[in-house]
Amino acid sequence: MTAPRDPFFPAEQSIRASAAPIDVRELGLVDYQQAWDLQADLAAKRAKDKIGDTILVLEHPSTFTAGKRTQPEDMPDESYPVPVVTVDRGGRITWHGEGQLVVYPIIKLAEPVDVVDYVRRLEEALIQTVRAAGVTTAGRVDGRSGVWVPAETKAASPEASTRERKIAALGIRITRGVTMHGLSLNCDNTLSHYEHIVACGIDDADVTTLSLELGRDVTPGEMAGPVVHELKRALAGELVVADHTFATRPDPSKGLTRKVR
Template structure:
């Protein structure tokens, strides 16, 4: 499995540039001219709209907010999400072993992120019926009446996930929130991933330490390689 950092740590990648690179690499992987590849990058701010987004969930217009952040329709699963500075985006372009099992592939991506978060001392989970990786809600403590329910935090998404499989190979992938401006996920701008009753968080917000976007890259790649190897046709 090949790793390719695309400007990571040195420049922000426009979404359309990253998407075109995905398509080029995907065609090469499908044709057998290139091994399965992990593309790592940090995007310029953008909202991407997946195929499952309802009309009422889509941001109005082609730009959002005072920064005029572009809105782009994409051919992945999932709904609307944000990519931008402070988010480590990984696009696995992998030739999967038949028979294709997309759910198993998604679970492997989630497992790798859960393992990565554990390295930072952070417990994360899957949530039934919701894609991605989540920090669990604060537990209710009946013995502590000083903390009202409204002050307890709901589940918070730390990593978004949306994939596509075409001609036996994957595209799109995961967006791990390392240290982004979480205001980008404000419900005044979008409904993140179509979920309006949960929050969004980041490694920095949960650990209390500011992190460079590329800081978790090596550990995340190692976890992805370990969990994805059984699913990838050319893993060896």
């Protein structure tokens, strides 16, 4: 998704309202609803300047989360034994579970709040992290959020050719200038649960993990430090957003309203 205008702040400038250090909390495995409640509490306190900026680093037990644009056809069968939580972030349905790194920045943004620039900075942090880990072709698909790996055509074995693959997802909410929700990076999680939903409303692409792409086990614990490091740099303007777009596809959420409650 190409930004429709230049960002409000120069690329080398911080978009945080504060220059104080960010409090990073590594929480381990946390129930989704419990983490959401914690985010809401921290965001309310951050809006009133009762606390500073905070980044939550964690994993969730297996859970589907349905964003504001989720459609009935995206949903799993009612008999499928994984809970679905309807959430207040953007986008459609996705899955969270063990082996997937989840990072929730609770950040007070400088005014005027620039949502597009914030999302692009999150993406840039993830792209740089994934590339440094070894997936050097990772980038953006214009029209779709998150971080993607390009399709591959294998002449020697056409049946093994791949489609574009999402390796990291984004979903945010900004209230009173404070961010909630955030990003997830597939590390060594199973992909089996994605087969029961239309992930992010996209049925013409696939989902992947760092472990699958690199041919070795890559854990959330291995990636937590690099992701937080690049995220801090991106928010501070030390990591400049670049054009890593390799394809253009339809926006799966454009013009949709929520039909799932």
